[in-house]
Amino acid sequence: MHAVNAVMTIALNTLRETVRDRVLYAFLLFAFILTLAGIVLGSLSVGQNLRILIDLGLATISIFGGIIAIFVGTALVYKEIEKRTIYLIVTKPIKRWQFVLGKFLGLAICLLIVTILMGSFLVALAWYMSPDQKVNFDLVYSLPLIYLELLFITAIATFFSTFATPMMSVVFTLGAWLIGHLGQSLLALAQITESASTKLILKTAYWVMPDLAKLTLVRSDLTSGVNPGSELITYLVAYIMAYIVFLLALSTLITERREFP
Template sequence: MRSFPLALNTLREAIRDKILYVILLFSFILISSGILLKSLSLNQENKIVLDLGLSSISIFGLIITIFVGTNLLNKEIDKKTIYLLLSKPLNRSDFILGKFMGLSIMLLMIVASMGMAFYLVLWYTSGGLSGILPIFESSAQAILLIYIEMVLLTALAIFFSTFATPVMSAIFTLAAYTIGHMSNDIVSFGKLSQSPLVVQLTQFIFYLLPDLERLNLKNHLMSHAVSAEIFGGSIAYGLMYTLGLLLLSMVIFDFKEF
């Protein structure tokens, strides 16, 4: 695969970025603060650690995705290295795919690191392995879907960066993230407005932007893991949307002039 060497190079560049380590450090601190909050809770230790830990993974993952994803293409253009890369036996679609793969691998490493920190804190606050086992499957499902969400947002950030500046790409990605977690509320608002135009507009937004609530399992954590059908459907939805964004990015980037 011609894009694989570029993916490895993208991964190496991302790992050398010191700002990522600062963000990762803050995420570890916030996840670990669940230990301090244990003494303030009333028989809700696991719930607090779960909510705080998974929210930390999601928020800091979003920050990293926006910070790195929106600068992937423009960094190569500004440094003029894109001309060297595209002069090799590497077409523009391979370039997009390689950049995406490199960042996705980096995000997998980051999510795995934060997930390990999360389970260490949970192990400490719940009194050992016996306290983790009842919620391990549901929490593991939630972490995996957080990663799928990051991958989708990476594809979205790359898509925006094919035609917008890094700042505007970051704003668009953050807006899509916010609306994606409020899509059902937006549709409900449209129905309450009793205006056909508003209803159609909210329906258009709902189907155009990703429904990120399909990748959010926080409400199921203290009860049980979701069924394989729902879990698999959520993964398939995230991956199909990601694939569509990558294809659009390749088409736009193929016509882009430098």
């Protein structure tokens, strides 16, 4: 019981830190404006206005959520060490894994709120713009998959923040996010390249990183009303969740062994 209490205390404090930061609201405002721009862009197309609004809206949630996950996530643990606030945390009766999990969960809760807020805004806009004024449930179904991707980015950012400076962590996390989105393109590139070492690097990158491109395709299918199959969704969700658990376990291991001079 104390473990849950400790994790939630750290998580709620991290959430409080994030929501008290004005930068979050600047990102949110920009994201809302960009989603609204979907209406203008849609009006320029012929009969595709709703499609454009939804695609742009979902991309906005994914990209801005990702930016928040990267910029907040990469400083999660590092900032505590740099600002020496960690001395007053790890000398309290909590275990290091509770600290790491709490930091991750705090940002995860913040991103859940962001996804719900921006998702609700998009659903309301889509409802308003649809000719028959119906709620687009296909759009609603793709939101959890966006959130899953944001959790994955948060886990990578948390992992790097346990040992690297925020600047380096941003570069590494962005790199990992990009590689994940390249998916099959990495394999295709590996086949046409002649250098054996490049081939090996590309193939390793493909096998090590989860295929986020596939996740985007599944999302696209869902919003178009195509059923991608529950097996594929289950596989992707389980794979990315396992990946998140693995990254958090690694982050804990590093923090567990870490000294605070």
